Amino acid sequence: MTLTITHGEIARLRRSNPEIFRRPLAERLREWGLWLGFAALLAFGLWWIDASPLRIWNGLSKLGFLVVLMIPPTDGGAFLGYCYAMLETLAMAFLGTLIAAVLAVPLGFLGAKNLVPNRLFHFGLRRVFDTFRGIDGLVWALIFVSAVGLGPFAGVLAIAVGDLMVFSKLFAEAIENVDRKPIEGVRAAGGSGIQTMRLGVFPQVFPVMMSHVLYFFESNVRSATILGIVGAGGIGLALSDRIRINNWDEAAFIIVMILVTVAVIDNLSRRIRMRIINADTGRK
Template identity: 55%
Template sequence: MAGLAARHPETFRRVTAARARGVTVILAAIALLGFGLWRLDFSPGRIAGGFGQLVHFLGLMLPPDPGTWSRTVLILRGLAETLAIAFLGTLLAALIAFPLGFLAARNTSVNRLVQFLSRRVLDSIRGVDALIWALIWVSVVGLGPFAGVLAIMTSDIGTFGKLFSEAIEAADRKAVEGVTSAGGGKLAGIRFGVLPAVLPVMAGHVLYMFESNTRSSSIIGIVGAGGIGLMLSEMIRTLEWGVVAFIVLLILVTVAVIDTISGRLRAALAGVQPR
């Protein structure tokens, strides 16, 4: 041990450069957390005091009650509109992002410049939240579900473009090399070597985003982009807590059903047994 310590002193030091850097990073993160809590006026007392108010609101929301049959029909119509917004927005985004994913992938792009510009455009689109896009499109095309579809579509183009390009770059190159060795060009390599490998992955991403966009569509409706979110916002403003609970419960059940179905479809596409 003495000989090893003499030959490798850096390894046997209690405080090495790597350990010092790790400790420094941890301390900096703790300091940043503390500063953020102080700067944002974080107060455990306010949280503890707010639990009583939370229990009060939960009591007002029980039992969930839509009120009248006509209101129930309106709520179900709003939920159907929310699902339509999520479905159309997700589908349009996937169709637009499909070619962009190939342009943004290193192994299928035209050249490095096109690949770099495509990545930056997708990053810029993805950097804006769907709620902000909803506010923009409501200002452009007016209130209603059309603005919601455009908001979901625009927001998801960036996400799908990134996911698709990463799936394309991760595809096994052996199939492409086989097509090339048989005399095929670059397009043939993409068509017969890359596409069969990445299409199931892309379909899984689309199914997952449809599930996620069902929740997002409920939120963007609050700013006037259609769907059940607008009715939820109105019920909260008018203090109709029983109706609010009914709408929230309906959204939770819908998301759970979609999650179950999409999970089974993703498992089938991946060739694994669903849980």
Template identity: 50%
Template sequence: MNSFNFENQATIAERHPHLFRPDWWNRGKITVGFGAAIALFVYGIVQLDIPFHRLSDGMFRLGGFLQLMVPPDPGSWAQALIYLHALGETVAIAFLGTLGGALLAFPVSLLAARNVVANRIVHLLTRRGLDTMRGVDTLIWALIWVGVVGLGPFAGILALICSDFGSFGKLFSEAIEAADKKPGEGVLAAGGSHLHGIRFGLLPQVIPILLSQVLYYFESNTRSATIIGIVGAGGIGLQLAEQIRVLEWQRVSFLILLILITVSSIDWISGKLRFAIIGRREIA
């Protein structure tokens, strides 16, 4: 079998020698691309004047912090309950922010999809509005809403809603545009209206994809809710910032451990749900 493949390959090489010649042009482009990327990286390092000599001293200080963090200790059972309540608050912020952003973005994503709304002006304005909302980072939204509604989880929920609104609008509209046109055309051929084509031909295809994206963002927003809590948006991030400020490193490590366990659990659960949703879609 091996000799047959070798002889067959040799015969093909004799008939079509150009197919077996090294493509030096493509190899050269790849090499030049890698070289340009490395040169650009080095140029950026030089221009920013990054002090690499501080890295060794910083690693020693990091080791000292890690020693102070061991073992993780909440301080007392009452304090541990406060931290668990703050952790639940963070998860609630992530859940409500993700759900609110998805619900608001869904109808807007229909306007942003070319195969749903053919009006170019509506499509352009909707897309640019989503770009504007998505262009502002979640932390900036948190700072804005803390100044508007004050400290607390409500500001965190509003920050995630604003940030996810732009992201979900873009992702949902792209999923809608990538859907198969044949089911919708079949509904129209059977006498249905354009809205019927969207309801019965388009949405059944994209809903599992949208749900999968929402689950992924819920997992990601759990981490984001921790960060925005540091600027006063509530949750365990606020507790973490306070313990760092007073140099309670054992409590800091306990909070970090809680966050890691929670994020890992949500990642595992959402992964199972995403695979279940995709599996049902493929079976259907």
């Protein structure tokens, strides 16, 4: 039996029993308090950074003047140098991502609680992952520029260390969600611990790992341009130099190169990720 209530009946119920349809006063006051607190926090933040309308207007006017100086973008006769710097940036992103991914595989296995059931060890290792993940890649770049000097080597180390713990956490979570049947099958056949991981676990998580690695590689291509500005080499260093000497037309040309390169990398990475995901789905 289906009970149907018309809009007219609902309206009559609202008029005859308004207290049923009205939210409690305490709930409404709490909601208004949260909105007022949010508005106050936003207003305080804008006041703290001196985001006055006059300052915003002056900034937009100056930005418009800089955009005029950027048109048309020109390479200033250094096109080959910019191409080399872009290749250097791509190499930084690739090597940093690769090193982080390779080192993260054993850490991911160690951090998976279904493979290493020691709760104290698992908790401590995960907190190490979380601690290092809290340090931004730009901070690592500044540290390694001071440690090993200017150049792409510092950028590679910054990307590798910055991504290592993120990969480790993601890999550990992927390993924790594997199907137990292949693992039990390898163990039933007399496989050792290493063989169980290689034959029962790794084939299941490899597509997920590769998807994460490809996504981080395309993200690191963008990050590597910023790392170059602080001295880690690559196209970011060239962009910083052009901005410093007010060659805005050349700076615009470099920005266009970065945008085109990132777009191409994003497209290729997305195609590869989709192929890996489709192949894994087809096997299942």
